[in-house]
Amino acid sequence: xxxxxxxxxxxxxxxxxxxxxxxxxxxxxxxxxxxxxxxxxxxxxxxxxxxxxxxxxxxxxxxxxxxxxxxxxxxxxxxxxxxxxxxxxxxxxxxxxxxxxxxxxxxxxxxxxxxxxxxxxxxxxxxxxxxxxxxxxxxxxxxxxxxxxxxxxxxxxxxxxxxxxxxxxxxxxxxxxxxxxxxxxxxx
Amino acid sequence: xxxxxxxxxxxxxxxxxxxxxxxxxxxxxxxxxxxxxxxxxxxxxxxxxxxxxxxxxxxxxxxxxxxxxxxxxxxxxxxxxxxxxxxxxxxxxxxxxxxxxxxxxxxxxxxxxxxxxxxxxxxxxxxxxxxxxxxxxxxxxxxxxxxxxxxxxxxxxxxxxxxxxxxxxxxxxxxxxxxxxxxxxxxxxxxxxxxxxxxxxxxxxxxxxxxxxxxxxxxxxxxxxxxxxxxxxxxxxxxxxxxxxxxxxxxxxxxxxxxxxxxxxxxxxxxxxxxxxxxxxxxxxxxxxxxxxxxxxxxxxxxxxxxxxxxxxxxxxxxxxxxxxxxxxxxxxxxxxxxxxxxxxxxxxxxxxxxxxxxxxxxxxxxxxxxxxxxxxxxxxxxxxxxxxxxxxxxxxxxxxxxxxxxxxx
Numbered sequence: 001x002x003x004x005x006x007x008x009x010x011x012x013x014x015x016x017x018x019x020x021x022x023x024x025x026x027x028x029x030x031x032x033x034x035x036x037x038x039x040x041x042x043x044x045x046x047x048x049x050x051x052x053x054x055x056x057x058x059x060x061x062x063x064x065x066x067x068x069x070x071x072x073x074x075x076x077x078x079x080x081x082x083x084x085x086x087x088x089x090x091x092x093x094x095x096x097x098x099x100x101x102x103x104x105x106x107x108x109x110x111x112x113x114x115x116x117x118x119x120x121x122x123x124x125x126x127x128x129x130x131x132x133x134x135x136x137x138x139x140x141x142x143x144x145x146x147x148x149x150x151x152x153x154x155x156x157x158x159x160x161x162x163x164x165x166x167x168x169x170x171x172x173x174x175x176x177x178x179x180x181x182x183x184x185x186x187x188x
Numbered sequence: 189x190x191x192x193x194x195x196x197x198x199x200x201x202x203x204x205x206x207x208x209x210x211x212x213x214x215x216x217x218x219x220x221x222x223x224x225x226x227x228x229x230x231x232x233x234x235x236x237x238x239x240x241x242x243x244x245x246x247x248x249x250x251x252x253x254x255x256x257x258x259x260x261x262x263x264x265x266x267x268x269x270x271x272x273x274x275x276x277x278x279x280x281x282x283x284x285x286x287x288x289x290x291x292x293x294x295x296x297x298x299x300x301x302x303x304x305x306x307x308x309x310x311x312x313x314x315x316x317x318x319x320x321x322x323x324x325x326x327x328x329x330x331x332x333x334x335x336x337x338x339x340x341x342x343x344x345x346x347x348x349x350x351x352x353x354x355x356x357x358x359x360x361x362x363x364x365x366x367x368x369x370x371x372x373x374x375x376x377x378x379x380x381x382x383x384x385x386x387x388x389x390x391x392x393x394x395x396x397x398x399x400x401x402x403x404x405x406x407x408x409x410x411x412x413x414x415x416x417x418x419x420x421x422x423x424x425x426x427x428x429x430x431x432x433x434x435x436x437x438x439x440x441x442x443x444x445x446x447x448x449x450x451x452x453x454x455x456x457x458x459x460x461x462x463x464x465x466x467x468x469x470x471x472x473x474x475x476x477x478x479x480x481x482x483x484x485x486x487x488x489x490x491x492x493x494x495x496x497x498x499x500x501x502x503x504x505x506x507x508x509x510x511x512x513x514x515x516x517x518x519x520x521x522x523x524x525x526x527x528x529x530x531x532x533x534x535x536x537x538x539x540x541x542x543x544x545x546x547x548x549x550x551x552x553x554x555x556x557x558x559x560x561x562x563x564x565x566x567x568x569x570x571x572x573x574x575x576x577x578x579x580x581x582x583x584x585x586x587x588x589x590x591x592x593x594x595x596x597x598x
Contacts, residue, residue: 019421025526033226041228053228 064151072136072149075127076174077167080182084115085171086146089122093138093147101131102138118184125167129155145180192310200316201297208296211513212466213258218514219521220257226525232257262459270455273344280343285457287336288464291329292471298322299474300384302484302506303496313384314484314502322383323375326475327368330430333464334360337432337439337449340461344452352448355532356439359429362539363436367426369547373419373554374479377412387483391491395482396420408561415554420480422547427472429539432465434524438532473516477509484509541586549579 014020035041036053043054050057080086089106107123109116138147152173157163165173217232224231233254240246272281299322302314319325334356341353374396378386393402396416399409429436440448450461477483484505485491494501530538556571563571 022523022527026522029226029522029526032228033222036225036228044228050230052230052233053225055228055230057230 067151069151071151071153072134073151073153074129074134074149074155074165074173075132075136075138075147075170076150076152076165077125077146077170078148078174078177079171080180081176081178082185083176084118084184085121086144086177086180087122087125088118088144088146089120089125090143092141092143096137096141098135098137099131099133101128101133102126103128115184122167125170127165127170129163129165130160145177148174148177150174192307192312196307196312197316200314204296204299204301204316205293207301207510208293208467208470209463211470211510211517212463213262214514215466215469215517216258216261217255218517219524221254222518222521223525226522235260265456265459268455270457273346273452275345276452277343277345280339281452282457284336284340284343285453285460285464287339288333289336289460289467291331291333291336292464292467294329295326295471296467296474298325298383299471299478300387300483301509302502302504303491304384305499305502306496314506315384318382318384320380320382322381322386323371323475323479324381326471327364330468330471331360331364333468336461336464340453341439341449344449346452348445348447349449349451352439352441352445352451355441356432356449359432359436359438359535359539362536363426363429363543366422366539366543366547367430369544369551370419370422370426371479372547372551373415374423376551376554376558377416383478383483387478387485390482391485391487395485395487396480398481398487401488408557411560412554412557415550415557416480418546418550419554420476422543422550423479424476426543427476428520428523429535431468431472431520433469433520435527435530436535437529438535441529443529469517469520470513473513473520474509476516477512481512483512541589545582545586549575549582552578 032041036044039049039051039053041049041054047054048056048061048063050061056063077085077087089104091104091106094102094104103124103126104122105124106120109118109121115121134149136149139149150173155163155165221231221233231254235254235257237256272278297316298319300313300315300318304311304313306312337356338353341349341351341356344350375381377396378389380386380389390396394400394409397413397420399413428434432439438448439445440450442448445451450458453461486494486505486508494504552575556568556575559571560568
């Protein structure tokens with residue numbers, strides 16, 4: 001290997017005095033300050049800035065439209081086109097859930113019900129969002145396509161109790177999901 | 189007289205210490221918001237008055253953009269665990285933070301905050317102590333704060349703080365000389381060391397760096413501006429080094445020394461170092477304003493129109509002074525976020541080889557300019573030529589001193 005000797009650049013007298021460069025640098029920082037106060041920083045509009053700098057101030061401003069459709073946020077239960085609970089409380093998700101966040105109390109569907117042939121639906125379905133690690137195993141294991149990871153990500157509460165999503169909350173998040181495999185009815 | 193003097197002194201001590209301490213918190217909020225804005229961020233803007241911990245339903249969210257942030261910071265420091273490692277030298281470990289804060293607050297005593305107040309025929313100077321050796325007092329006391337930092341580094345009994353302490357020691361010594369020498373031209377011009385008289389002079393004859401009225405309109409003052417500008421640059425830079433501010437903050441240098449001299453400190457003891465640094469910054473700005481920018485004077489001959497001694501004039505002057513100090517604090521912060529930290533040998537070179545010589549030559553230059561009316565143009569030009577030759581010689585010597593042999597192991 002040939003040795004390459006790197007010469008230090010020769011500085012002119014103006015560069016050696018140094019104060020010119022510092023002054024220029026201060027002008028640059030000041031320009032940044034000025035532009036960021038006006039909300040005109042580079043990239044401010046692209047990043048949906050709040051008006052100072054390029055920062056988007058989170059709870060007031062969100063960037064949800066940037067989330068992809070398949071974003072894996074909170075797990076939630078879904079209903080089908082006829083508002084039937086898709087979950088048949090087989091408890092597979094409960095068993096596979098690595099942090100044991102899911103608790104299901106299975107219940108039977110009475111024989112006079114329209115969907116009596118499904119036989120079971122969950123009486124209670126709780127997901128402890130403090131435990132949930134958003135791994136998506138429940139979604140993957142579900143034979144009924146009943147549980148999905150939805151794009152919601154804001155899960156807050158003032159107590160541990162608030163952080164447990166019960167059945168109503170889960171259906172509220174999940175909503176209706178159409179176009180899935182229907183094995184219990186003629187819709188197909 | 190004595191009772192008036194005592195009461196006035198007590199009041200002044202209370203008010204001016206209060207002003208300094210509140211300026212420290214102003215510094216903190218400015219530092220955080222201004223640096224955020226420079227870096228295209230927002231900064232702490234939503235601290236509110238936490239009424240909810242007092243039992244109220246909601247927090248009081250005032251539209252003041254996080255102005256209560258220093259209060260929150262202070263509360264955090266007080267409530268944090270004050271941890272003393274087992275291996276430190278306890279006595280010095282405990283006394284070091286106080287040794288940093290106390291000198292910084294003491295130096296505030298000689299700064300004139302406003303124009304003298306007239307009371308019962310007595311003029312009460314708006315400085316706690318109207319000393320006749322103002323700048324000397326400040327330099328003497330301010331250099332004591334290095335003991336705090338060095339002791340902190342040594343007492344921590346840990347290598348990084350120790351490095352920080354040693355660096356601080358070396359840095360203080362090398363910049364104190366330039367600091368002292370740089371204001372000699374200023375003092376030669378004013379002919380007094382009393383900061384109150386210096387400001388008084390500037391009200392009548394134009395600020396040192398802005399001679400736009402009174403005697404300042406003469407050619408002499410404008411020629412004098414050259415040595416004064418050099419003095420200003422050297423003085424300001426040395427103040428940066430003295431207060432451990434950014435281009436020269438080698439004692440705490442996070443990237444090399446973890447946290448520098450205060451690595452082992454926590455809670456309020458750390459906060460005291462922090463406060464000491466900011467208080468030194470406030471005093472430094474106040475000193476720059478007093479010496480070079482006319483202290484409390486409004487300038488442009490407005491002061492002569494005001495009835496001196498009235499209470500509202502004094503208040504107005506205090507406000508003007510604080511506004512100027514605020515401006516310089518912002519300047520300090522701007523420099524901090526502009527200039528990267530110097531390398532240690534660069535710092536030493538700058539102190540000993542550049543600023544020391546420049547300040548020395550500047551003294552003679554100023555003397556020559558001041559003597560110009562009495563020695564005539566010929567003498568003045570001859571002096572300039574001699575000074576020029578000496579300067580060239582000095583630069584040559586300095587260059588050979590700065591030259592390192594190529595086999596150096598540094």
